[in-house]
Amino acid sequence: MRALLADDEPHLLAYLEEQLAIAWPDLRIVGRAGNGIEALRLVDELAPDILFLDIRMPGLNGLDLAARLVDDKRAPRVVFTTAHEAYALQAFEHAAFDYLLKPVRLERLQRTVARLKEALAAPRAAPSADMLAGLLRQLGMAPAAPVPAPAAPLQWIRAAQGQETRLIAIDEVIYFQSNDKYTSVFVADGEHLIRTPMRQLREQLDPQQFWQIHRSVIVAARHVAGTRTDFRGRLLVKLKGRDEQLVVSRNYADLFRQM
Amino acid sequence: MPTSSTTSMHPLESFAPFRRWRPSPLRNLVYTFVWNGIIGVALACAAILFGSRAPLVTLLVEMLLASNVIGFLIHGMVHLLRRIAPGRSGTAMRAARLLLTACCALLGMAVTDAVLGGRSTFDALLHAGLMAQYLPGAIVVALLMAAVLASGERRVASEVEAARQQEQIAEAARLLAEAKLRTLQAQIEPHFLYNTLANVVSLIGPDPARARDMLERLIDFLRASLSASRAEHATLGAEIDLARAYLDLLTVRMGARLRFRIDVDAACRDAVIPPMLIQPLVENAVMHGIEPKVIGGTVTVRARRTDVGLCVEILDDGVGLVPAPPRPGGGVGLSNLRERLRSLHGNSAQVQLLENQDGGVTSRLILPI
Numbered sequence: 173m174r175a176l177l178a179d180d181e182p183h184l185l186a187y188l189e190e191q192l193a194i195a196w197p198d199l200r201i202v203g204r205a206g207n208g209i210e211a212l213r214l215v216d217e218l219a220p221d222i223l224f225l226d227i228r229m230p231g232l233n234g235l236d237l238a239a240r241l242v243d244d245k246r247a248p249r250v251v252f253t254t255a256h257e258a259y260a261l262q263a264f265e266h267a268a269f270d271y272l273l274k275p276v277r278l279e280r281l282q283r284t285v286a287r288l289k290e291a292l293a294a295p296r297a298a299p300s301a302d303m304l305a306g307l308l309r310q311l312g313m314a315p316a317a318p319v320p321a322p323a324a325p326l327q328w329i330r331a332a333q334g335q336e337t338r339l340i341a342i343d344e345v346i347y348f349q350s351n352d353k354y355t356s357v358f359v360a361d362g363e364h365l366i367r368t369p370m371r372q373l374r375e376q377l378d379p380q381q382f383w384q385i386h387r388s389v390i391v392a393a394r395h396v397a398g399t400r401t402d403f404r405g406r407l408l409v410k411l412k413g414r415d416e417q418l419v420v421s422r423n424y425a426d427l428f429r430q431m
Numbered sequence: 432m433p434t435s436s437t438t439s440m441h442p443l444e445s446f447a448p449f450r451r452w453r454p455s456p457l458r459n460l461v462y463t464f465v466w467n468g469i470i471g472v473a474l475a476c477a478a479i480l481f482g483s484r485a486p487l488v489t490l491l492v493e494m495l496l497a498s499n500v501i502g503f504l505i506h507g508m509v510h511l512l513r514r515i516a517p518g519r520s521g522t523a524m525r526a527a528r529l530l531l532t533a534c535c536a537l538l539g540m541a542v543t544d545a546v547l548g549g550r551s552t553f554d555a556l557l558h559a560g561l562m563a564q565y566l567p568g569a570i571v572v573a574l575l576m577a578a579v580l581a582s583g584e585r586r587v588a589s590e591v592e593a594a595r596q597q598e599q600i601a602e603a604a605r606l607l608a609e610a611k612l613r614t615l616q617a618q619i620e621p622h623f624l625y626n627t628l629a630n631v632v633s634l635i636g637p638d639p640a641r642a643r644d645m646l647e648r649l650i651d652f653l654r655a656s657l658s659a660s661r662a663e664h665a666t667l668g669a670e671i672d673l674a675r676a677y678l679d680l681l682t683v684r685m686g687a688r689l690r691f692r693i694d695v696d697a698a699c700r701d702a703v704i705p706p707m708l709i710q711p712l713v714e715n716a717v718m719h720g721i722e723p724k725v726i727g728g729t730v731t732v733r734a735r736r737t738d739v740g741l742c743v744e745i746l747d748d749g750v751g752l753v754p755a756p757p758r759p760g761g762g763v764g765l766s767n768l769r770e771r772l773r774s775l776h777g778n779s780a781q782v783q784l785l786e787n788q789d790g791g792v793t794s795r796l797i798l799p800i
Contacts, residue, residue, distance in 0.1 A: 180685070180688070181629075181630060181684050181685065182686040183630045183634055183683070183684070183686075184626075184629055184630060184633050186633065187629075187632065187633030187636075190633075190636065190637075206688075207725045210725075230688075230722060230725045231723075231725045255622050255625035255629060256622055273625075274626070274629040275628070275629035275632040275633060328752050337786040338784065338786075339752060339784040339785060339786055339792065340784075341784070343766055344769070360769075361781060
């Protein structure tokens with residue numbers, strides 16, 4: 173039997189190899205990978221029967237790697253090794269053969285080895301990849317079809333400031349206000365100018381958290397303290413801990429009617 | 432912006448028992464009546480003091496009638512004024528109120544005079560001699576009203592300010608407690624411990640000296656982070672040593688993928704700073720910058736004095752900010768750090784995040800010294 177080991181922490185990789193040498197002396201370790209991309213390449217190249225796979229790795233994490241193998245119908249038996257117990261359920265969703273917590277204890281590893289031997293000795297009714305994919309379907313999970321992720325809402329805003337590029341976390345923003353050429357980003361300790369136009373911003377922001385209240389103003393909902401109507405009948409938004417009040421234009425006033 | 436409660440206060444709210452009664456028209460009328468009674472009695476006493484020879488009962492009836500007529504007139508007028516110009520305040524409004532009060536006082540005295548003396552009110556008002564007689568009294572009443580209103584406004588304003596300060600103090604205390612808890616949790620982040628100990632276990636056989644060294648570094652790190660998260664203040668030097676112990680441990684774990692440099696002016700090491708500010712930023716640099724990068728990279732911790740304060744920078748040449756799903760055990764939120772700094776230093780401290788030319792990120796702390 174041939175196995176591939178993947179872990180980004182070199183000592184842990186060496187230790188697993190050591191433990192495996194005791195638990196399963198006949199097993200041939202054909203390759204070692206330090207990241208997910210390398211592991212994927214080595215699986216292609218070496219076609220191991222068993223893959224010992226760390227979950228948190230740079231490049232491509234263990235779960236994504238397993239999903240890709242199932243998708244390509246070339247699944248070795250995958251044993252996940254991780255320090256994170258929280259991943260167990262996910263690991264089995266990705267057709268894990270077993271799930272080992274680091275540091276791997278010898279007796280636990282011996283149990284895994286015994287099960288692996290049994291499974292590999294049994295005549296295969298179907299190629300394992302098909303079997304795993306079928307199992308995934310039964311469980312109501314698409315077998316790792318690379319689902320195009322919905323466009324993630326904007327998380328960071330880049331604002332040039334002299335020679336530097338400031339990064340502003342989206343949850344720092346109190347409101348956006350557009351001028352002729354620029355958009356001002358107001359945060360607690362000041363104002364930054366960005367080039368992104370209002371229309372583009374609106375598309376990238378989570379509408380639950382950012383409300384457009386005017387053609388040129390988008391305000392963060394969690395910074396809104398309340399509204400008031402001034403003597404001219406205009407609806408104004410008051411902000412928490414700030415003096416300025418933002419005018420709500422007629423088109424957007426409905427937003428506050430239910431409040 | 433002054434809150435509207437300072438301008439809408441009723442003058443009688445100067446008395447504590449009245450403040451507890453919820454505002455209503457009836458309350459206002461009762462207040463005004465009580466207020467008028469007090470003024471009436473005071474005026475009667477004043478008249479006796481200044482040598483009036485009228486009998487006490489007559490004097491009292493006269494003064495109580497006058498003060499009630501004037502008081503209710505003022506009450507009605509001020510009410511009307513508020514209806515006409517709601518929410519206004521400032522000098523113009525005060526002047527208008529003063530003038531109105533004076534007019535009401537004048538009118539009230541004339542009415543009283545007419546009731547008691549059987550003369551026509553208009554007669555009295557139009558009679559120049561009588562006007563001259565009433566004028567000083569009217570001015571005194573108006574000034575008295577103005578003084579009462581002004582002192583009431585000041586008192587309410589100062590109470591509002593005191594309440595606001597109390598709230599701020601409570602908020603700061605809450606933030607501090609929360610930050611302490613979170614930093615404590617962050618330091619003893621279980622996966623950091625598991626992974627580090629797993630490494631120690633893996634080294635015991637092949638490289639016992641290295642395993643022992645790593646365990647010692649872990650103990651250093653735990654001791655320093657536990658005591659730091661309980662302390663009010665730390666020195667920059669101690670915080671840098673903590674970061675070094677952390678980076679040492681991670682260098683053993685990550686092998687050649689992580690390198691680090693510490694570049695701190697010796698003169699800065701004694702600077703007193705809040706504990707646990709640098710550590711979360713170093714963690715972020717490793718976790719979000721270097722760890723996801725296949726070939727790894729370098730973390731640099733830099734500190735120097737500048738003209739705006741102590742400047743601590745944590746630089747990495749990692750993957751930079753990529754939209755990534757949150758990971759279990761992810762770094763301490765920057766927003767938490769920012770809030771903590773604000774509660775400690777107001778606007779004189781800052782945390783900035785900058786994008787490096789090579790794609791990595793620099794976190795910059797600026798602290799007042």
